[in-house]
Amino acid sequence: MRPLLRGLAAGLLAMTAQAHADEYSLDAGHTFVHWEVLHMGTSTTRGRFDRARGVVQFDAQRKHIDVGITVDTATVNTGLPLFDKLLRGGEFLASEGQPKAYFTATQADWEGDIPRLIRGEFTLRGKSLPLELRALRWNCGFNPIFRRTVCGGDFEGEVTRSHFGITHSLPFVSDKVRLLIQVEAVAAAN
Secondary structure, eight states, X not given: OXXXXXXXXXXXXXXXXXXXXXXXXXXXXXXXXXXXXXETTTEEEEEEESOEEEEEEEETTTTEEEEEEEEEGGGEEOSOHHHHHHHHSTTTTOTTTOOEEEEEEEEEEEETTEEEEEEEEEEETTEEEEEEEEEEEEEEEEETTTTEEEEEEEEEEEEEGGGGTOOTTTTTBOSEEXXXXXXXXXXXXX
16 A cells, blocks of 8 residues: 555544544533642641533543543632632642643543543643542433533542642641542533
């Protein structure tokens, strides 16, 4: 086969493989990133980011996943406005200069149709590091309101905040931050 034909054939095969992965958009009303950190060794401080957007390509039969999620760091919400302002500042999230955090992933360990462990990269304050998210639950089904398939679940992971340059209040506030992520994604319209 000539090089041009081989290239066209390879391109068609790649497009066909991608076409089988269904694309889903995150439902902003059902997708949130929660976090918690141990404070003074006594209690857990919790909060969430109120705005996350993204797209997921998912095909359980082919064991294919491609995740791209953007979190607006200025939407951090603890229920305490003064604390939220501190968290958006330069010693923590640096939301003014780095308004977005990102998670991207293309690798997963599968258990049947469920992506049990998603391995990707998390970017915060302009620094990117590996992050693994474990599925606590995952399910896909037809949603009569959207009249499309919806997939969703709960995931957990952990980051070390000092690895992203966030050292304020160490060691009184733990360096380990637990992430709890609830996700629902709606299949793109055909």
